[in-house]
Amino acid sequence: MAYARIEIAPSILASDFSRLADEIRKVTEGGADVLHVDVMDGHFVPNISIGIPVVASLRKATRLPLDVHLMIERPEEYIEEFVQAGANRVLVHQEATVHLDRALAMIRELGAEAGVVINPATPVAMLGEILDRVDTVLVMSVNPGFGGQKFISGSIEKIRQLNQWRARYNASYRIQVDGGVERHNTGELAQAGVNTFVAGTSVFHTPDPAAAVRDLRKAAMEALSQKV
Numbered sequence: 001m002a003y004a005r006i007e008i009a010p011s012i013l014a015s016d017f018s019r020l021a022d023e024i025r026k027v028t029e030g031g032a033d034v035l036h037v038d039v040m041d042g043h044f045v046p047n048i049s050i051g052i053p054v055v056a057s058l059r060k061a062t063r064l065p066l067d068v069h070l071m072i073e074r075p076e077e078y079i080e081e082f083v084q085a086g087a088n089r090v091l092v093h094q095e096a097t098v099h100l101d102r103a104l105a106m107i108r109e110l111g112a113e114a115g116v117v118i119n120p121a122t123p124v125a126m127l128g129e130i131l132d133r134v135d136t137v138l139v140m141s142v143n144p145g146f147g148g149q150k151f152i153s154g155s156i157e158k159i160r161q162l163n164q165w166r167a168r169y170n171a172s173y174r175i176q177v178d179g180g181v182e183r184h185n186t187g188e189l190a191q192a193g194v195n196t197f198v199a200g201t202s203v204f205h206t207p208d209p210a211a212a213v214r215d216l217r218k219a220a221m222e223a224l225s226q227k228v
Contacts, residue, residue, distance in 0.1 A: 006220045007033035007196040008213050009067055011178070012058075013049060014200030023204060024062050030210030031217060034065045034089070036178070036198045039082070041072040044096050045144045052078070052085045059086025067196075069117065069178070071144050072096065076103040083110040091115035091138050091176075094126055104133050115176070119144060120152050124161050134173050136196070137162055142179030151180025156192050163193025183215050187223030194220075 010032050015023040024035065037058065040049040058066055068087035072078065075092040076099055082090055090107045094116055097103050107114035115136030116127060120143055127137065139158050142149035155177065162175050177189055178198035186197060197220065203212045 005195065006190065006217060006224070007174075008216050009034040009036040009176070009196050009198045010203045010209070010213060011036040011038060011198050011200035012204075013038045014204040016204070020058075021061050023209065024058075024064075026209040027203060027213050028062065028064060030213030032064060032213050034067045034196070035062060036067045036069060036200075037087075038069050039072060040144075044073045044093065045071045052081050055082060055087060056085040065089060067091070067115075067198075069138070070096070076106060079103060079106050080110060083107070083112045087112055089113040089115055089136065091117050091136060093117045093119065094122060095119055101130060101133070104130060108133075115174075118158070120155065124158050124165075131165065131169075131171060131173060136174040136176050138176040138178055138198075140179055141177050141181070144179075149180055151182075151185060155179075156188065159189065159192040159194055166193070181216070183212075183219050186216050186219040190220040190223045 010027040012035060037055060038049050040047045042048040065088040066086055067089045068082050069091045073096055075096055079090055090112050092103045094100055104114040113135040115138055116134050117138040119140050139155050141151050141155035159175055174195045175193050176196035177194045181197050181199045182202040197216055199216055203209050206212045
Protein backbone atom coordinates (compact mmCIF):
# COMPACT_ATOMS: atom_id res chain seq x y z
CA MET A 1 0.00 0.00 0.00
CA ALA A 2 1.23 3.52 -0.80
CA TYR A 3 1.67 5.58 2.32
CA ALA A 4 1.85 9.33 2.72
CA ARG A 5 4.70 11.09 0.96
CA ILE A 6 7.59 12.70 2.78
CA GLU A 7 6.62 15.98 4.43
CA ILE A 8 8.77 18.61 6.14
CA ALA A 9 6.86 20.46 8.85
CA PRO A 10 8.76 23.42 10.33
CA SER A 11 7.71 24.06 13.92
CA ILE A 12 7.01 27.74 14.47
CA LEU A 13 7.75 27.37 18.19
CA ALA A 14 11.40 27.84 17.21
CA SER A 15 10.80 30.79 14.91
CA ASP A 16 11.34 34.48 15.60
CA PHE A 17 7.82 35.65 16.45
CA SER A 18 8.79 39.27 15.85
CA ARG A 19 9.34 38.31 12.18
CA LEU A 20 6.88 35.45 11.89
CA ALA A 21 5.53 36.33 8.43
CA ASP A 22 9.08 36.47 7.08
CA GLU A 23 9.98 33.20 8.79
CA ILE A 24 6.98 31.52 7.19
CA ARG A 25 7.91 32.95 3.79
CA LYS A 26 11.42 31.50 4.05
CA VAL A 27 10.34 27.94 4.87
CA THR A 28 7.63 28.11 2.22
CA GLU A 29 10.27 29.05 -0.36
CA GLY A 30 12.27 26.06 0.86
CA GLY A 31 9.37 23.74 0.03
CA ALA A 32 7.84 23.18 3.46
CA ASP A 33 4.71 21.07 3.19
CA VAL A 34 2.97 22.03 6.41
CA LEU A 35 3.44 24.32 9.42
CA HIS A 36 3.54 22.66 12.82
CA VAL A 37 1.92 24.69 15.58
CA ASP A 38 2.54 23.75 19.22
CA VAL A 39 -0.20 24.77 21.66
CA MET A 40 0.83 24.46 25.33
CA ASP A 41 -1.23 25.22 28.43
CA GLY A 42 1.36 25.18 31.23
CA HIS A 43 -0.44 22.21 32.83
CA PHE A 44 -0.10 19.21 30.53
CA VAL A 45 3.39 20.44 29.68
CA PRO A 46 5.56 22.85 31.69
CA ASN A 47 5.37 25.72 29.23
CA ILE A 48 2.83 28.13 27.74
CA SER A 49 2.88 28.95 24.05
CA ILE A 50 0.26 30.17 21.61
CA GLY A 51 -3.50 29.85 21.36
CA ILE A 52 -6.48 30.24 19.08
CA PRO A 53 -5.87 33.89 17.99
CA VAL A 54 -2.38 33.07 16.70
CA VAL A 55 -3.70 30.08 14.74
CA ALA A 56 -6.30 32.38 13.17
CA SER A 57 -3.57 34.86 12.25
CA LEU A 58 -1.42 32.11 10.76
CA ARG A 59 -4.34 30.97 8.64
CA LYS A 60 -4.45 34.44 7.06
CA ALA A 61 -0.68 34.48 6.49
CA THR A 62 -0.14 31.16 4.71
CA ARG A 63 -1.75 28.65 2.41
CA LEU A 64 0.21 25.79 3.95
CA PRO A 65 -1.79 23.30 6.02
CA LEU A 66 -1.67 24.02 9.74
CA ASP A 67 -0.73 20.99 11.84
CA VAL A 68 -1.95 21.98 15.31
CA HIS A 69 -0.49 19.94 18.17
CA LEU A 70 -2.59 20.33 21.31
CA MET A 71 -0.37 19.81 24.33
CA ILE A 72 -3.21 20.70 26.66
CA GLU A 73 -5.48 19.08 29.21
CA ARG A 74 -9.03 18.25 28.10
CA PRO A 75 -8.33 18.98 24.41
CA GLU A 76 -11.88 18.05 23.43
CA GLU A 77 -13.07 21.32 24.98
CA TYR A 78 -11.07 23.38 22.46
CA ILE A 79 -11.00 21.32 19.27
CA GLU A 80 -13.90 23.10 17.61
CA GLU A 81 -12.38 26.54 18.17
CA PHE A 82 -9.03 25.50 16.72
CA VAL A 83 -10.64 24.01 13.63
CA GLN A 84 -12.73 27.16 13.18
CA ALA A 85 -9.52 29.20 13.52
CA GLY A 86 -8.03 27.34 10.56
CA ALA A 87 -6.38 24.13 11.76
CA ASN A 88 -6.28 21.54 8.97
CA ARG A 89 -4.92 18.82 11.22
CA VAL A 90 -5.48 18.53 14.95
CA LEU A 91 -3.33 16.22 17.06
CA VAL A 92 -4.25 15.27 20.62
CA HIS A 93 -2.25 13.37 23.22
CA GLN A 94 -3.26 9.90 24.30
CA GLU A 95 -2.19 10.93 27.80
CA ALA A 96 -4.24 14.16 27.91
CA THR A 97 -7.79 12.84 27.74
CA VAL A 98 -9.80 9.88 28.97
CA HIS A 99 -12.08 10.40 25.96
CA LEU A 100 -9.59 9.90 23.14
CA ASP A 101 -12.05 8.20 20.79
CA ARG A 102 -14.54 11.04 21.28
CA ALA A 103 -11.87 13.68 20.65
CA LEU A 104 -10.72 12.02 17.43
CA ALA A 105 -14.28 11.63 16.20
CA MET A 106 -14.94 15.29 16.94
CA ILE A 107 -11.94 16.39 14.87
CA ARG A 108 -13.09 14.41 11.86
CA GLU A 109 -16.70 15.52 12.20
CA LEU A 110 -15.50 19.11 12.05
CA GLY A 111 -13.73 18.42 8.77
CA ALA A 112 -10.10 18.29 9.91
CA GLU A 113 -7.61 15.43 9.90
CA ALA A 114 -7.28 13.66 13.24
CA GLY A 115 -4.00 12.74 14.85
CA VAL A 116 -2.91 11.08 18.07
CA VAL A 117 0.32 11.78 19.93
CA ILE A 118 2.31 9.68 22.39
CA ASN A 119 4.96 10.87 24.82
CA PRO A 120 8.36 9.12 25.14
CA ALA A 121 7.21 6.99 28.10
CA THR A 122 3.98 5.84 26.42
CA PRO A 123 4.14 2.50 24.55
CA VAL A 124 2.60 2.30 21.10
CA ALA A 125 0.44 -0.58 22.34
CA MET A 126 -1.75 2.08 23.98
CA LEU A 127 -2.94 3.07 20.50
CA GLY A 128 -4.09 -0.34 19.35
CA GLU A 129 -7.81 0.42 19.56
CA ILE A 130 -7.77 3.69 17.64
CA LEU A 131 -5.27 3.30 14.81
CA ASP A 132 -8.10 2.76 12.34
CA ARG A 133 -9.51 6.18 13.27
CA VAL A 134 -6.49 8.41 12.82
CA ASP A 135 -4.81 10.12 9.89
CA THR A 136 -1.56 10.69 11.79
CA VAL A 137 0.36 9.12 14.66
CA LEU A 138 2.91 11.51 16.14
CA VAL A 139 5.77 10.00 18.13
CA MET A 140 7.33 12.51 20.50
CA SER A 141 11.06 11.92 20.44
CA VAL A 142 11.68 14.42 23.25
CA ASN A 143 9.67 15.20 26.36
CA PRO A 144 7.19 17.83 25.18
CA GLY A 145 7.26 21.41 26.33
CA PHE A 146 10.48 22.93 25.05
CA GLY A 147 12.40 23.10 21.79
CA GLY A 148 16.05 22.26 21.23
CA GLN A 149 16.11 18.97 23.14
CA LYS A 150 18.18 15.91 22.27
CA PHE A 151 16.51 13.10 20.32
CA ILE A 152 15.49 10.11 22.46
CA SER A 153 16.88 7.10 20.61
CA GLY A 154 14.22 4.69 21.85
CA SER A 155 11.72 6.50 19.63
CA ILE A 156 13.12 4.68 16.60
CA GLU A 157 11.75 1.34 17.77
CA LYS A 158 8.30 2.85 18.30
CA ILE A 159 8.35 4.18 14.75
CA ARG A 160 9.39 0.81 13.37
CA GLN A 161 6.57 -0.89 15.27
CA LEU A 162 4.00 1.58 13.94
CA ASN A 163 5.35 1.04 10.44
CA GLN A 164 5.08 -2.74 10.81
CA TRP A 165 1.49 -2.46 12.04
CA ARG A 166 0.67 -0.13 9.16
CA ALA A 167 1.89 -2.71 6.66
CA ARG A 168 0.33 -5.66 8.45
CA TYR A 169 -3.13 -4.14 8.63
CA ASN A 170 -2.97 -2.30 5.30
CA ALA A 171 -3.46 0.98 7.11
CA SER A 172 -2.65 4.44 5.76
CA TYR A 173 -1.96 6.61 8.78
CA ARG A 174 0.90 9.05 8.53
CA ILE A 175 3.81 8.51 10.94
CA GLN A 176 5.15 11.77 12.27
CA VAL A 177 8.11 12.49 14.54
CA ASP A 178 8.77 15.58 16.63
CA GLY A 179 11.83 16.39 18.71
CA GLY A 180 15.54 16.50 17.97
CA VAL A 181 14.99 16.03 14.23
CA GLU A 182 18.12 17.05 12.34
CA ARG A 183 19.75 16.27 9.06
CA HIS A 184 22.00 13.59 10.54
CA ASN A 185 19.09 11.44 11.82
CA THR A 186 16.48 12.16 9.15
CA GLY A 187 17.63 9.32 6.95
CA GLU A 188 17.35 6.69 9.67
CA LEU A 189 13.93 8.02 10.63
CA ALA A 190 12.72 7.86 7.04
CA GLN A 191 13.90 4.27 6.70
CA ALA A 192 12.11 3.40 9.96
CA GLY A 193 8.84 4.64 8.48
CA VAL A 194 8.47 8.35 9.21
CA ASN A 195 6.51 10.39 6.68
CA THR A 196 6.33 13.79 8.38
CA PHE A 197 9.35 15.41 10.00
CA VAL A 198 8.67 18.18 12.50
CA ALA A 199 11.76 20.36 12.83
CA GLY A 200 12.10 23.57 14.78
CA THR A 201 15.61 24.47 15.91
CA SER A 202 17.26 22.68 12.98
CA VAL A 203 15.29 24.88 10.58
CA PHE A 204 14.73 28.26 12.17
CA HIS A 205 18.00 28.49 14.14
CA THR A 206 20.08 28.36 10.97
CA PRO A 207 21.35 31.09 8.64
CA ASP A 208 19.08 29.83 5.85
CA PRO A 209 15.79 28.17 6.92
CA ALA A 210 14.80 27.53 3.30
CA ALA A 211 18.00 25.59 2.70
CA ALA A 212 17.51 23.70 5.96
CA VAL A 213 14.08 22.52 4.78
CA ARG A 214 15.55 21.38 1.48
CA ASP A 215 18.39 19.57 3.24
CA LEU A 216 16.01 17.63 5.50
CA ARG A 217 13.95 16.50 2.52
CA LYS A 218 17.06 15.53 0.58
CA ALA A 219 18.37 13.43 3.47
CA ALA A 220 15.03 11.62 3.81
CA MET A 221 14.63 10.96 0.10
CA GLU A 222 18.21 9.76 -0.33
CA ALA A 223 17.79 7.31 2.57
CA LEU A 224 14.59 5.92 1.08
CA SER A 225 16.20 5.49 -2.32
CA GLN A 226 18.97 3.42 -0.68
CA LYS A 227 16.62 1.24 1.33
CA VAL A 228 16.45 -2.32 0.06
